[in-house]
Amino acid sequence: MLTLRPEDIRLGCQASDWRDALDQAAEALQAAELVAPAYRDGLYAREAQSSTYLGNAIAIPHGTAESREHVRATGIRVLQFPAGVQWHDGERVHVLVTIAAQSDEHLDILRQLTHVLDDDSVAQRLAAAESAAAVARLLSKSAVEARLDADTLCLNFPAHDVRELALAGAARLRQLGCVGSDFVAAVAEHAPVRLGQGLWLATSGRGVETPALALATPETTLREADEAVTGVFSLAADGSAHKSLLERLFALLESGAGQALRGADAATVLARLSGESTTAHTRLARVLNAHGLHARPAKQLVQVAREQAVPVRVRLAEAGGQPVSATSLTKVINLGARRGQQLAFSAEGEDAEAALTAVCEAVSSGLGEAVLPFDESREHVAPREDDAPPPEPLPADEPHPGVAASPGLAIAPAFVLQTPRFDYPERADDPVAQTQRLESAIREGAEQLEALVREARGGEVAQILAMHEEMLQDGELHQAAREAIGEGASAEAGWWEAIETAAQAQERLADPLLAERAADLRDVGRRVLGILCDVKLPDPPDHPYILVTDDIGPSDVARLDTRRVRGLLTARGGATAHSAILARALGIPAVVGAGPRVMTLEGGTELILDGERGRITPAPSAERRDAAQQRLAERERREAEAWEARFDEARTRDGHRVEVAANLGNTAHAADAVARGAEGIGLLRTEFLFMAHAKLPDLDTQIAEYREALDALDGRPLVARTLDVGGDKPLPYWPVPQEANPFLGLRGIRLTLTRPEVLETQLRALLMAAAGKPLRIMLPMVKDVAEFRTARQIVDRLLEEIPAEQRASDLQLGVMIEVPSCALLAPSLAAEVDFFSVGTNDLTQYTLAIDRDHPQLSAQADGLHPAVLRLIEMTVQAAHAHGKWVGVCGELASDATAVPVLVGLGIDELSVSARQVPLVKARLREFDCEEARTQAGLALAQATSEAVRNVLEVR
Known part of the structure; x- marks a missing residue:
């Protein structure tokens, strides 16, 4: 929606006639660099088609569709003529709202200005207004939406006249609970009003529960008053809440598209009534994300839309709401699109089809998330529950859930x-100063978030804070706040009204995950509000x-x-x-x-x-x-003892050496891992480096990141996993074709081998960063020796190309055992690889055929299942037969029950989260190798993971 700001308004203009006024309006748009000089001809051409006089001394000049090529940026300029101008249709005009529209934004202005038609005193007040803010307040008003969707449509109804169609629409609204019997009776009392273009309107405010608009169209050709009947609208009016629906009708008629509803299906009707132009290109795309369009996929959609050459708008296809800009993160999130719902995209211009193809493909591919195909027969949407208990004091000594x-x-x-309590005035006199205060606070808030993102250095924290930064830059939020300020609100009040409106809209959404994101909006809002109010926690x-x-x-x-x-x-x-x-x-x-x-x-x-x-x-x-203290004390005692001994070599009670390393998702945390006693890095998840960048990180960027970790390790070995994306870890700038089961599709090594130049750059960066330092590179998701050999060839070539003094000399190349076939074929692999690292999370998932994130089954995905243990045993035996070492880098490595079993199976290294390093070292000191082998034998002899844990706990 176009924003009317005081600085867009010129006061005290004079004109000899309407042409002079129109010339001044064109000059104002040109001076603002919104249009080229040729746009003036478009304004005249539009007036030649029909007058743009709206009513109550207001005209809204705008160009024709052909003149849109001369629009450089969408915008408006308002000119006040206190003495008035005689318009060419004989009406007296005091205000021109002149529009430079790249699409059909003039309809937005029409919707905003329709309310002034009900107030006969507006013309006089506009003429007498002495400030731009006063003119803005008189003209501006937010649109209110009422119900209009596929359910309120009653198409192809077998009626004999327009009265029956009106009653059919009224009955439909009654079935939906929008109105009562009084409304139906009121509609029956009066004949519908003819609107033109084959449309009629029946309206009443009696018995209205929810303002809504129904449309009934005839099954067969009907004629009324010598005119073919397109359909009859039944409007449930309620105060001013229904006005947005009337405004849509006015826009439809003003555009001459009323007859386009004749015989149209529901999708076409909703498109026309939503304000989409008949010349607009449209496309549907179904949301496949498990949690709908929450913040992260919405951000990806916004980024794709911003890359297009033409503006793209979007709405829910099943509803009749107005389209919103696809470049506004807040507006896109507030659509509340759930999995399975369809988005209707629209765009105009020469590049419209290409733009729609791009955004629809992005939606279909999951917007950076792994998605599954939609099967309506198997989809179930859980209702949202709102059952907050009364705020009574909590009783002492009673657990509260x-x-x-x-x-x-x-x-x-x-x-x-x-x-925090923010005390601020609701009103302020100087909109320009208030807008400047707000813009300054937003800039400061963005700088704070940028600093936090830099401190986070990648990973989950940085990704979420970066999304907050995107929210803070949302033009729709800024726009809403400026509109409120233009109406006399203070910077604080205008900003918080915009934030709270958007947050409450999210909280009303049916999807709990989407509703929870309201906290993110308020977090962003409080940051700016705190700056404005100088309030600190x-x-x-x-x-x-x-x-x-x-x-x-x-x-x-x-x-x-x-x-x-x-x-x-x-x-x-x-x-x-x-x-x-x-x-x-x-x-x-x-x-x-x-x-x-x-x-x-x-x-x-x-x-x-x-x-x-x-x-x-x-x-x-x-x-x-x-x-509770005893439980905590026992844990703290063990943690304290473990912490004191964290730098001791990891050994069993009888002195058997088992290296304990740390898993890292961020190179900046390597120093912390060393401080916690890690004897190396057993798994560096390099994909988080790629996820932290908006595009593929180049060679120098990667070298700097890897070198930071290697320097912090001070000679300790680094095991770096090559890029492992796909499945549950997509990259927004590396889209993967939609797959029925992405966990069995393009991911890990098989994905990077489709773009060997990406893998080669990463391998080169690792080799160069590790000059003079021990480096272990492992390949993820390898299924057999062929994939390993392909990667080995790249590494061998790089070792020849890079001078010896500029690259790692202490190098090992291994594979992760995550795919059962890799464990079963361990003997053939062990002859060529330098080491194995068992990723028990994925190995368990694939061995047991249980998605480790499945809400009902994930608890059964236990790495102590004897089938998984047998695969680990096979891997160790094959590796040791060739003198190669084996590590475990999955969650099982830090499971206190599993540690003796893994050691008993012959595992040489355990890689765990940095926080767990001291505890795992302490656990190793609690048993000897004979006991470990006994526990491993017991575990292998069981039939289920439950039996394994039971027998081990007894011991």
């Missing part, structure tokens, strides 16, 4: 952080505490001091909220979505927070506290 968001146990006093206490808050933004979680924060408790949110994701990444126990009662806790109240069970206990009894 929440959502388990991040595992761990914490006992500490509560630090209750109330949502209170400092947390110096002692350990559990943070209690209504909701917490991801950027707040990223700033938490993990040395003092023992746990996180929120009233709102869910396990899939970005704040919960980051709590897990930072290792902070968290319970979220515990309801508003938690905000009644007093600061300093002792809490037991159990992040694994998803519950909290305020003011626990001595007995309950002692039990």
